[in-house]
Amino acid sequence: xxxxxxxxxxxxxxxxxxxxxxxxxxxxxxxxxxxxxxxxxxxxxxxxxxxxxxxxxxxxxxxxxxxxxxxxxxxxxxxxxxxxxxxxxxxxxxxxxxxxxxxxxxxxxxxxxxxxxxxxxxxxxxxxxxxxxxxxxxxxxxxxxxxxxxxxxxxxxxxxxxxxxxxxxxxxxxxxxxxxxxxxxxxxxxxxxxxxxxxxxxxxxxxxxxxxxxxxxxxxxxxxxxxxxxxxxxxxxxxxxxxx
Amino acid sequence: xxxxxxxxxxxxxxxxxxxxxxxxxxxxxxxxxxxxxxxxxxxxxxxxxxxxxxxxxxxxxxxxxxxxxxxxxxxxxxxxxxxxxxxxxxxxxxxxxxxxxxxxxxxxxxxxxxxxxxxxxxxxxxxxxxxxxxxxxxxxxxxxxxxxxxxxxxxxxxxxxxx
Numbered sequence: 001x002x003x004x005x006x007x008x009x010x011x012x013x014x015x016x017x018x019x020x021x022x023x024x025x026x027x028x029x030x031x032x033x034x035x036x037x038x039x040x041x042x043x044x045x046x047x048x049x050x051x052x053x054x055x056x057x058x059x060x061x062x063x064x065x066x067x068x069x070x071x072x073x074x075x076x077x078x079x080x081x082x083x084x085x086x087x088x089x090x091x092x093x094x095x096x097x098x099x100x101x102x103x104x105x106x107x108x109x110x111x112x113x114x115x116x117x118x119x120x121x122x123x124x125x126x127x128x129x130x131x132x133x134x135x136x137x138x139x140x141x142x143x144x145x146x147x148x149x150x151x152x153x154x155x156x157x158x159x160x161x162x163x164x165x166x167x168x169x170x171x172x173x174x175x176x177x178x179x180x181x182x183x184x185x186x187x188x189x190x191x192x193x194x195x196x197x198x199x200x201x202x203x204x205x206x207x208x209x210x211x212x213x214x215x216x217x218x219x220x221x222x223x224x225x226x227x228x229x230x231x232x233x234x235x236x237x238x239x240x241x242x243x244x
Numbered sequence: 245x246x247x248x249x250x251x252x253x254x255x256x257x258x259x260x261x262x263x264x265x266x267x268x269x270x271x272x273x274x275x276x277x278x279x280x281x282x283x284x285x286x287x288x289x290x291x292x293x294x295x296x297x298x299x300x301x302x303x304x305x306x307x308x309x310x311x312x313x314x315x316x317x318x319x320x321x322x323x324x325x326x327x328x329x330x331x332x333x334x335x336x337x338x339x340x341x342x343x344x345x346x347x348x349x350x351x352x353x354x355x356x357x358x359x360x361x362x363x364x365x366x367x368x369x370x371x372x373x374x375x376x377x378x379x380x381x382x383x384x385x386x387x388x389x390x391x392x393x394x395x396x397x398x399x400x401x402x403x404x405x406x407x
Contacts, residue, residue, distance in 0.1 A: 052369060056354055070279070
């Protein structure tokens with residue numbers, strides 16, 4: 001009785017050393033009598049070989065700045081048992097203390113897997129965001145992906161989504177000055193936009209490498225608030241229209 | 245006074261960057277992903293099982309970080325990242341003709357594959373992860389790794405004109 005033909009996946013697993021010993025032996029024997037299968041095996045071998053010899057497999061050195069930063073983080077982490085409280089500063093009149101406490105608690109929650117100690121040093125030390133008429137109008141109508149110049153800097157809408165309570169939230173980027181960048185999340189409740197998160201960085205000390213930390217903080221916040229997927233453009237337009 | 249975990253992590257950074265580059269193909273974004281991965285890994289180190297290998301665990305964090313940033317870019321994208329993406333788009337006529345007359349490089353062939361195919365090829369053929377480890381990184385069953393990897397290998401062979 002002829003051996004059953006081996007399928008591509010089995011032949012590939014044979015090449016990759018992923019078959020149990022007796023099955024591998026079986027394939028090995030079958031190959032002698034099956035030139036077609038042997039050609040497939042050669043092809044799977046060759047693809048792996050070509051990849052390993054290609055530039056895709058070249059070493060990808062990491063910039064010293066990044067390595068240094070990771071080292072520093074690691075050392076800081078070693079000497080710290082409890083996470084530092086996020087140095088948010090309350091922007092007068094923008095949110096209530098209760099809301100502040102709630103969002104800080106969410107961010108500091110240990111289950112988050114994001115140590116606040118790794119945030120950029122400048123977090124919260126920037127000029128406050130004041131949701132004035134210019135901001136309100138931009139938040140009410142500016143589609144994500146577009147920017148508007150306001151008296152206190154350029155505002156870019158990044159994305160809109162709904163938080164775990166169904167509130168419409170907008171993630172925006174604010175550039176009060178060329179070297180300063182703030183990512184903020186504001187959610188709409190009881191008729192007004194309230195600041196829920198603000199992560200800021202100055203351009204002077206960390207430069208480009210703080211970007212990842214900002215994203216980490218925003219990601220952590222989105223997870224903590226059970227934020228939904230970003231709304232599509234049409235969904236966003238409809239949600240904004242419904243506010244008016 | 246570096247600890248073992250951090251030293252292992254730092255030693256693996258170049259491989260993380262290589263994988264990041266394979267996923268996103270933009271150097272600056274790869275740097276961001278590597279840093280974000282390392283930060284998340286340090287924060288979550290208590291959840292790492294020291295009896296298992298560090299590589300798959302880190303690759304998984306990196307891929308999730310990539311998915312997170314991709315999710316964020318889908319609506320509009322962080323402007324800072326979009327500005328950074330200046331992929332070469334300067335094919336002049338002569339160069340294009342020459343390129344088509346030559347066999348494609350492996351790198352180009354990889355670029356032509358889908359993200360899913362490229363990721364599984366990278367993990368198994370370049371990083372030499374086992375199928376089970378690749379499945380763990382990608383969050384898919386072992387069987388799916390096998391079928392996807394076989395299709396990806398054949399697609400790559402097709403791109404390279406191998407028979």
